[in-house]
Amino acid sequence: MTHDGHVVAVMVPLAAQGHLNQLLHLSRLISARNIPVHYIGAATHNRQAKLRIHGWDPSELANLHFHDFIIPPIPSPPPNPKAETMFPAHLIPSFRTAAIHLRDPLTHLLRSLSSQTRRIIVIHDSLMASTVEDIESIPNAESYNFHSVSAFAMAIYDLEQEETKGKENSIIKDLNIPSLDGCFTPEFWEFVELQFGVPRKFSGNLYNTCKAIEEPYLEILQRINHETKHWAIGPFNPVELGPSNLNTHPCLEWLDQQQTNSVVYVSFGTTTALEDEQILEIAGGLERSGQKFIWVLRDADKGDVFDGEVRKSELPEGFEKRMKMEGRGLVVRDWAPQLAILSHGSTGGFVSHCGWNSCMETITMGVPVAAWPMHSDQPRNAVLMTEVLRVGLNIRDWAHRDKLVMATTIENALRKLMVSEEGQVMRKTAKELGVNVRRSVEDKGVSRVEFDSFISHITRDT
Template sequence: MASHDEATKSHEVIVVLVPFPAQGHLNQLLHFSRHISSHKIPVHYVSTIIHTRQAKTRVHGWDPVSISNTMIQFHEFETPTFESPLPNPHAATKFPSHLQPSFEAALFLREPVAKLLSALSPTAKRVVVIHDYLMASVIQDVASLPNGEAYSFHPVSTFIFSAYVWAIVGTPVEIDDEILKRIPSHETTSTPELREFTNRQMEHQKYSSGAIFNTCRAIEAPFLDVLAKVNARQWAIGPLNAVQILNTSNEQHKDKCLQWLDNQAPDSVIFVSFGTTTSLTDEQIHALAIGLESSGQKFIWVLRDADKGDIFTVDVRVCELPEGYENRIESSGQGKILRGWAPQVEILAHASTGGFMSHCGWNSCMESITMGVPLATWPMHSDQPFNALLVTRVLKIGVVVMDWACRDELVESLAIEKSVRMLMASIEGKEMRKRAAELGDAVKKSVAEGGDTRREFDDFIAHIHR
């Protein structure tokens, strides 16, 4: 944490970041904090006590110790106590409704954020607030600052946002009739409570001076072009995740799953993980277990329940596998089962990883694309069905495990087996891997000197210093 003197002395620009309290949102703005602070700009990362701790605990792709060597100051504010139910694997939809109380509680950050902004305002020429688009009401008091301005941060694909305006500005040529027919309705991807929450936040977007997206032109140029027709100012500054992973030579401190990957053939392992908001039924877990084993392919499977509102409480469901399965899989050398937090970026970056079975959260998609790894798509809720469509139908770097039209049905083990074999052991899968590798190279070039992402990020930094 920056010293008090460092945080309060006069600066040309101070940046305050306000994330939404869910893992896929928290980590993106934490990554962004690091990028901004590398320009010697003081950064204030603001969230609840629990969620600030969560963001720091789970940072991956770079050394968390390096946080102390940056100009990032963390603010952990209290919010009202909320009762968050346990995740329900049998819920009618896979949307994590059990997290809704923590979403509502985070809106009480408005008052402490307003006090922080008032305290920072006299110490800088400009106070720049970057907020998750779902936290717009929390930062509305920036409008009262004589030197304050706000920018909305969008931690999801521009594909989903551009779809809102196709009827107004026209559909990109990349979108054919077959894709249009598969665009999901928002009534099927979330809950009435979440849609009402989102609508409340949209009312406060008037305070935003521009939009920031965690994407790049190498991945989403057509959809960025669409949004440019309706956004006065926008910047595509992704990927925010690490794009180069340095291999450690210290085997003692290397994660055991990475050591296991070291002994596998290139592109031979499929990584299986469904993020932090998915709870599968025991029946679905059993079908997945059988499908993976029957595929004959090597795999690493992160088997864990969805996050609770407070991830630091110990009451966690243990997902059950068929009797003897875990010992059989690991003793045969076919796979590894991980039940805790996994080093996802490092796994995807490993030469032995050749595929990723994913829920298609935007973080996972961006990390997989960056590392040149094709996907087996199994969307669960929210933006994920849109991202799965982007991956499979537009970018053509993925196979479908679960079609959104069949979301209420059990995904049978045979379908899982076929999807894994197609991705990992077929000519089509090999072609997808080639396209994914080429796209990953393009993404890496975008963040290098002279690349599109580098130019847009530099332009944003110049803009807030204007």
């Protein structure tokens, strides 16, 4: 089904890894429908997105076009592991720079596309709303708001706003919902205010989620914001990884030699900087648990991930050597192919910060989690994973977030996840949920139906 260049899509991601990669995965899905896709950003962020994508190669798609816009240098201060909150405040200057300075080149691109196409579909991160502000001056352009977080976290936030207006809601009442204290910094709320301060009209909302996991919360969002259309079209990440498109990372060869469900994967995402004391406790917990592991130990990304020195965390004397010699585990300090690790048969559990990308990827691959949220929407995603979907357990309570998590706590959580009866039940639940989510993107599956509906909407004749 071709559209003869009648419709083009333009992606406007926020300059953070968990946002860049969701819209890049979505670009692949849209371009597969013969719709040209233009992905915009600063050169360094486009390079980052392409370099780190899993499960496919962006350079192989003829109708995916990257636009490296020239903007002022990206501020790139190092993360502060000792900060009062774990939120990556060091990234805010790079968000601001990109949001402000991409606006003019984006408008210029949209104007030039406008004369050659019937309709331009601008899909922008909800945190880049100010960048697409000029879209109203382009008659054949429509903007769609992409939400990079769970419908659960969004619905709870909206319901809390309603509660202040006196509307009770039973869906929240029975859950142990953590407050937003410690989740964000004042600078981040200022940045959000900049994006949502001006009421703008969107033609619809897109979510990287699936009715198979979040239908009740999608219904709440639809009810509260009933004037616009909503499409839940996730998972955006590939759900099947054939051997041809896997990276040949050394950790995958090591995984090939391990038993089914025997390895725990430990990763806290791209925006977490851990203190040295906490790193030592994790090492102790891993060693004492007796479980096999792959531990991705990297500092949080900087605004420009190619910008020189990165702190190398200290591990206990001889730890890495000992673990390697005993065949017990690997410490990975570079970029790890997370999707490939989670989809591997030997991976049986995931110690995760519960960022939404990681949640969707682990659900898709059917791997249960030990939840250790750090900031942002993560504490609430952890509730979704542990209390609602029952595919995980908590390592620590959000209320105790400023305390060091001791090695014994980590050891117990790992044993519970990997070798207890309770852990087996979670693994079985996670595997069943994974099957449902992978089916959702197949022909007639719930996410495929939503995606078809979105494509029909943007390619409509009128």
